[in-house]
Amino acid sequence: MEIRYEYSRRRCEFGRPCHFSALVAEVTADIPPEPSLAAHFIPQDPVDFAVQEGPVMALHEVNTDRVQVSIQGVNHLEGGWPKHVDPKNSELTTRYREEVEREEVYTKTIQRLGSVMEHYIRQNNTIDIYEEYFEEEEEEDEEDEPPSYKTINVLRDPNQPKRMATRLSWHPDGNKSVAVAYCTMEFQDSIRKDMCIDSYIWDLEKPYSPEMTLKPSSPVVTLEYNSKDWHHVLGGCYNGQIVYWDTRKGGLPVEMTPVEFSHRDPVYGASWLPSRTGTECFSGSTDGQVLWWDIRKMSQPSERLILDISRQDQLKNALGAISLDFAPTMPTKFLVGTEQGIVISCNRDAKTPPEKIAYVFRSHIGAVYRVTRNPFFPKVFLSVGDWTARIWTEELMDSSSIMETKYHTPYLLDTCWSPIKPAVFFTSKSDGTVDIWDFLYHQKEPALSIKVSIEPLLSLCSQDNGRVLGCSTRMGTVFLLEISSGFCTLRKNEKTLSSSMFEREARREKVLQDKYRERLVQEQERARAQPEQQEDPHQLFKQSKADFLAHIKAEKRRR
Secondary structure: OOOOOOOOOOHHHOOOOOOOOOOOOOOOOOOOOOHHHHHHOOOOOOOOOOOOOOOOOOOOOOOOOOOOOOOOOOOOOOOOOOOOOOOOOHHHHHHHHHHHHOOHHHHHHHHHHHHHHHHHHHHHHHOOOOOOOOHHHHHHHHHHOOOOEEEEEEEOOOOOOOOOEEEEEEOOOOOOEEEEEEOOOOHHHHOOOOOOOOEEEEEOOOOOOOOEEEOOOOOEEEEEEOOOOOOEEEEEEOOOOEEEEEHHHOOOOOEEOOHHHOOOOOEEEEEEOOOOOOOEEEEEEOOOEEEEEEOOEOOOOOEEEEOOOOOOOOHHHOOOEEEEEEOOOOOOEEEEEEOOOEEEEEEOOOOOHHHHEEEEEEOOOOOEEEEEEOOOOOOEEEEEEOOEEEEEEOOOOOOOOOEEOOOOOOOEEEEEEOOOOOOEEEEEEOOOEEEEEEOOOOOOOOOEEEEOOOOOEEEEEEOOOOOEEEEEEOOOOEEEEEEOHHHOOOOOOHHHHHHHHHHHHHHHHHHHHHHHHHHHHHHHHHHHHOOOOOOOHHHHHHHHHHHHHHHHHHHHHHO
């Protein structure tokens, strides 16, 4: 039996009401000074003051502890099945699931959890937490920002004598490190005994010493990270071998191809292929061959293609490959840039080797140092060679480029597209300058020209965010440049405008090509109608010489 007693009281009986009123201030206490204490005060005379004009400096040292990063993983295995149920047997697992779903406890549990989940889903959908309220204002501010750049890091070859930094490859996981291939392409320098053959992987947080040293059997000309397995690095060597490293196992190669089955010349291009296992790759060399490999079995190539554009499959007629490009969006097609200034579009799925050479683009006078597809429009690709960079489309096979830069005085050595903006690309030149082009707004002059070094810039590679650009020099120095946000921020309708621009230029080039063919036909018909006239070869030579000298004088006056 519960015994309790309740006390009750009215509200008006609680406390006493407070009444405030305004009163005049009055002094309640006054402490007058004590005259007897004045005798204890001693006057100081004279008084000296010291004044230092310069600021007072102090030297402090701070050493922060480096965060120890550890890689952890979770391997989920299917479990929770009774002992009499084999998880690998689909019939047993299906039968057991049906038995559990018929139980009353299962139904009640699902109903209870379903109502809770529905409540929180509705709660999350009430407000869009990703809504941007000031998107237009931010875009206006970014448009007003002038093109600019700053050098954020410099990586130098730690060895003497200095070697060329021939290729850069960013780490796929957040671009936290960069692999640099160091190799001297001069034959006399390559046989020197004091020439180091190591390449390095640099951690951007520790730019003064390499994070890992890659020790190949021959100097590495090209390096590339595997986007599927970040620990695998593929390399093409000066002696024609293909080698790969597993960064978890150190700097020694895991495996390399035999010399007798490798390329006969330096490997200028090597790329991973998007296979199920992530172990397939292919390589190209100036010996005129493209070889496919599987790193699980590198004793011999799995496939071979001879770059003979006459389609006779003869190695003596092959063109030397100096650059390769492969886009994951087009898994069976790839581009090859040759020493002879020709870009070859190849199709791996063709039945015979001659059919694998699909199209030929006669692009440059000199070697095609780099060919690369647009990341937004794979049928559009960019090539660089001699004094200009050209944009092509695979929809026009027999015509010239649809767009091109102006002719520069120095050679162009490398190029790459911006991964963020479809109409922005970068070019590097032999005078140490990097040009940033935005064809959507200006096609005759670069949007920004950066004087990076006095040495030729051999390689160019952009991070995935398009903000940081890596460029390497002939003396083995790698400069990391951070460009302004206007070059790495995708505007509204920019992709649509770029597509329209490429289509418009392709139509224009097609019309010009048709007009040119019509004119050739008319000239041939006119030549047949007129009687043949014998031309004096001496007079022709004099006229050609005079025209040539006139062009030289005009060019000198212009410069």
